[in-house]
Amino acid sequence: MGAGHAHKLYRHGHSPVHGLPAHCKIAAVFCFVLVVVSTPREALWAFGLYAALLALAAAAARVPARFLLTRLLIEVPFVAFAVLMPFVAEGPRVHVGGLSLSTSGLWGTWNILAKGTLGVAASVLLAATTELRELLQGLQRLRMPPLLVQIASFMIRYGDVITDEMRRMRIARLSRGFEARGVRHWGVLAKSAGALFIRSYERGERVHLAMVSRGYTGTMPVLDAASVTRAQWTRAAALPLAALAVCLLGWTL
Amino acid sequence: MDPLSTTTPAPAPSLAVSRLAYAYPDGHQALFGVDLTVGRGERVALLGPNGAGKTTLVLHLNGILTAGAGTVAVAGLPVAKEHLAEIRRRVGIVFQDPDDQLFMPTVREDVAFGPAAAGLRGAELDARVTEALTRVGMADFADRPPHHLSFGQRRRVAVATVLAMRPEILVLDEPSSNLDPASRRELADILRSLDVTVLMVTHDLPYALELCPRSVVLSGGVIVADGTTQELLCDEELMRTHRLELPFGFDPRSVDVPL
Numbered sequence: 267m268g269a270g271h272a273h274k275l276y277r278h279g280h281s282p283v284h285g286l287p288a289h290c291k292i293a294a295v296f297c298f299v300l301v302v303v304s305t306p307r308e309a310l311w312a313f314g315l316y317a318a319l320l321a322l323a324a325a326a327a328r329v330p331a332r333f334l335l336t337r338l339l340i341e342v343p344f345v346a347f348a349v350l351m352p353f354v355a356e357g358p359r360v361h362v363g364g365l366s367l368s369t370s371g372l373w374g375t376w377n378i379l380a381k382g383t384l385g386v387a388a389s390v391l392l393a394a395t396t397e398l399r400e401l402l403q404g405l406q407r408l409r410m411p412p413l414l415v416q417i418a419s420f421m422i423r424y425g426d427v428i429t430d431e432m433r434r435m436r437i438a439r440l441s442r443g444f445e446a447r448g449v450r451h452w453g454v455l456a457k458s459a460g461a462l463f464i465r466s467y468e469r470g471e472r473v474h475l476a477m478v479s480r481g482y483t484g485t486m487p488v489l490d491a492a493s494v495t496r497a498q499w500t501r502a503a504a505l506p507l508a509a510l511a512v513c514l515l516g517w518t519l
Numbered sequence: 520m521d522p523l524s525t526t527t528p529a530p531a532p533s534l535a536v537s538r539l540a541y542a543y544p545d546g547h548q549a550l551f552g553v554d555l556t557v558g559r560g561e562r563v564a565l566l567g568p569n570g571a572g573k574t575t576l577v578l579h580l581n582g583i584l585t586a587g588a589g590t591v592a593v594a595g596l597p598v599a600k601e602h603l604a605e606i607r608r609r610v611g612i613v614f615q616d617p618d619d620q621l622f623m624p625t626v627r628e629d630v631a632f633g634p635a636a637a638g639l640r641g642a643e644l645d646a647r648v649t650e651a652l653t654r655v656g657m658a659d660f661a662d663r664p665p666h667h668l669s670f671g672q673r674r675r676v677a678v679a680t681v682l683a684m685r686p687e688i689l690v691l692d693e694p695s696s697n698l699d700p701a702s703r704r705e706l707a708d709i710l711r712s713l714d715v716t717v718l719m720v721t722h723d724l725p726y727a728l729e730l731c732p733r734s735v736v737l738s739g740g741v742i743v744a745d746g747t748t749q750e751l752l753c754d755e756e757l758m759r760t761h762r763l764e765l766p767f768g769f770d771p772r773s774v775d776v777p778l
Contacts, residue, residue, distance in 0.1 A: 399624045419624060426666045427618050472619040479581055479612045480633040480680065481604055487635035 275337060275393035282501065283327035283395045287494050288404025290502035295392045297506035299385045301513045307377040309516035316384050319508050320391065327395045334390055341386045348378040388505075398422055416486055420473075428466055435462060531595030532556045533688045533716035534580065539589035540740075541575060549575040551740040552589065557688065559594075562710075562717040564727035564748060567737035568762035573720045576737065577690055580718075581610040594687045608637055611681025612690045617673035621665035626657065626676050629665060633684040651683035652676075655709050671702025675709065688716040695723045724752055724765055728774060736761055749776050 283291070305312050324334055355371030396404070399422070406415045435458050446455055474482075534557040542548040549572040557563050567573050578584040579591050582598045591598040593609045611633075614620045623629035630648045639647060652658040655675040665673055674694070681689060694710070695703050707730055710717060721727050727734055728748045736744040736751060738761040744751055751757065752771035758764065765771065 402624075420622065423622055423624055423664075423666070424618075469619060472614065472616065473622050475578075475583060476612075476614050476620045477622060477632075478583060479607055479610075479614075480684065481607050481636035482632075483604075483636070487632070 275390065276397055277329055277333060277394045279328055279395070281326060281328045281395070283323065283391075286395075286498055286502050288396050288400040289407040290404075290494060290499055291392055291396055292401070292404045292408060294502040294506050295388045297503075298388050298509050301506060301509040302384045302388075303381050305381075305513045305516045307373055307380070309519070312512050312516040313380045313384065315512045316509055317387075319505060319512075320384065320387050323505055324391055327391065329391060329394050333394065334387060337390045337394075338383065338386055340390075341382055345379055345382050348375045348382075351375045351378075412485055419486075424466075424469070424473075427469075428462070431465060432462055530559050531592070533559050533561070533594055534718065535590075535592040536576075536579070537590050537592075539576070539579060539586050539591060541579065541584060541587045543575075549740055550579075553737070553740070553742055555735060555742055555745075557716055557718055559687075560714070560716055561733060562719070562731045564731035564734040565718055565720045565737060566722075566724070566727060566734055566751070566763060571737045571761075572740045573737055574692070577612060577692060577718075577720060580688075580690055581607050581612060604637070608633070608684050609687040610690060611684055611686030611688070613674075613677050613681055613692065613694065615692045615696060617665070617670070617677040620677040620680060621673060624664055625661070626652070626663055626665060626668070627661040629676065630661075630680050630683045633680060637684065647683050647685075651679040654682055654713065655679045656705075669702075671698050671705065674698065674702070674706060678706075678709065682713070682715075686715065688718060689713070691717065691719045691721075693721055693723070694719060695721065695726045724763065724771075725769055725774075728752060728771055728776065732776070736763070738762075749774070 302313075302316055305316075321331075324331065351374045352367040352371035353365075355368035355374060357368050357370040359366045359368050360372070361367070393401075399419075402415055402419050402422070405418075406412065439454070439458065444451070444454060446452070534555065536553055536555040539550055539553040540548070541550040553572075553576060555576075565573055565576070575584065579586055579598070580593070582591075582600075582603045586598075593606055596602055596605060596609070598606050621629045623632055627648055630651050631644055634644055634647050648661070649658060652661055655678050657672060657675050657679060660668060660672065660676070665676065668676065678689075678691075678694075689710075691710075694706060698706065703726070707726070710719075710730055717731070719727065719731060731748050734744075734746065734748040734751050735742050736757065743761060744754070744757055749771055752765065
């Protein structure tokens with residue numbers, strides 16, 4: 267045991283941002299991302315302002331820049347393809363240092379990189395200031411289908427249990443002298459994965475049995491009906507509203 | 520007659536199983552007419568070899584499985600579809616693997632699950648959760664995720680999750696399995712301190728002797744013996760016939776059974 271204390275994205279703290287109710291923060295991040303995505307890509311300065319807004323929010327949450335920036339790396343595999351666009355896109359071309367690049371492709375890359383990075387940064391900030399459990403409760407309060415929330419909450423609860431089971435199976439394989447060295451051994455790994463699936467499935471049935479035994483009828487009882495003050499909503503709305511102002515400026519200028 | 524009001528003159532037994540028979544949908548018959556009565560406040564051990572039908576019997580007690588023939592009643596209330604919710608509140612089953620039992624993100628939410636499903640909310644619910652956790656000595660762990668607890672602690676929380684429903688009868692499936700001796704003793708202390716009827720399914724015969732004055736042996740889908748635990752464990756013929764074996768060096772005659 268012992269693995270997975272809180273989650274790696276979360277940074278414990280007592281800042282004003284940490285204190286906001288999760289569903290306010292989720293709504294704020296969602297609106298912020300929508301606003302960013304609908305900004306015209308030519309308004310370069312607008313994206314700078316968005317980044318500044320996020321930096322302000324990060325400062326209010328007392329999340330250090332380094333913490334935020336290192337976690338941004340998660341987007342690298344997703345934007346890798348965007349880097350190819352200037353080389354493959356059609357249209358008028360510019361020459362930079364002996365490379366022939368497509369103008370529309372460059373704009374496309376910028377568009378994806380800028381909006382993607384801002385979106386990921388906002389999400390990382392949300393994750394850094396909100397515990398997983400609160401996130402789920404927030405989603406539940408935002409009327410996300412309860413079944414999806416339940417599935418996500420079971421994922422969190424049983425992630426460690428299943429990883430542990432996987433680790434035990436690996437140790438059992440190693441103890442009998444098995445080491446995956448090449449394609450020939452993939453069959454064994456595939457069978458292990460199958461066995462793990464069946465074990466998890468059976469555990470699912472046992473968990474369901476335990477739930478039914480305690481009166482489960484298909485819905486999770488919502489335990490705390492935390493009330494949200496107008497001030498909290500206003501504070502959460504500051505980020506997307508400021509972004510909206512920037513966006514509108516971007517369209518009109 | 521209203522079954523709920525029978526408690527006043529002579530309390531109905533916590534559990535009354537009568538001529539219970541059950542065959543699984545694939546045709547395998549597991550129970551062949553089980554008769555078992557457990558009085559209020561009794562602690563009874565249900566012993567028997569693997570495959571005797573113990574789990575099948577347990578799953579009848581709260582209506583997960585429906586009797587092919589015969590009846591089950593909990594404190595006078597028959598187990599039937601129309602009062603399943605009340606039956607499941609009255610019968611608290613603690614399953615063998617606490618990871619199956621504790622499915623919520625924190626201990627507090629998990630203990631609150633049963634009473635909340637029954638409609639309890641707010642301060643009353645909080646009080647119920649605290650009470651249940653205090654009874655198993657886990658009140659300080661309310662906000663921890665279950666997978667950060669030791670196995671013994673998880674087993675105790677699992678007991679609390681059903682205590683929170685104020686059950687009529689506590690059904691424990693192999694309560695001592697995988698526990699180290701200290702956790703085992705702690706759990707025994709907790710179980711002894713509870714003022715609740717207990718039915719304990721176990722292979723751990725010394726544990727049964729320690730905790731349960733009375734035992735029944737289920738073998739081949741019927742109850743083959745019912746008596747004081749010490750008597751049953753000393754009956755070598757009975758023990759041999761039903762594949763019950765005492766641990767090496769353990770002599771049930773030498774034990775002063777706590778009353």
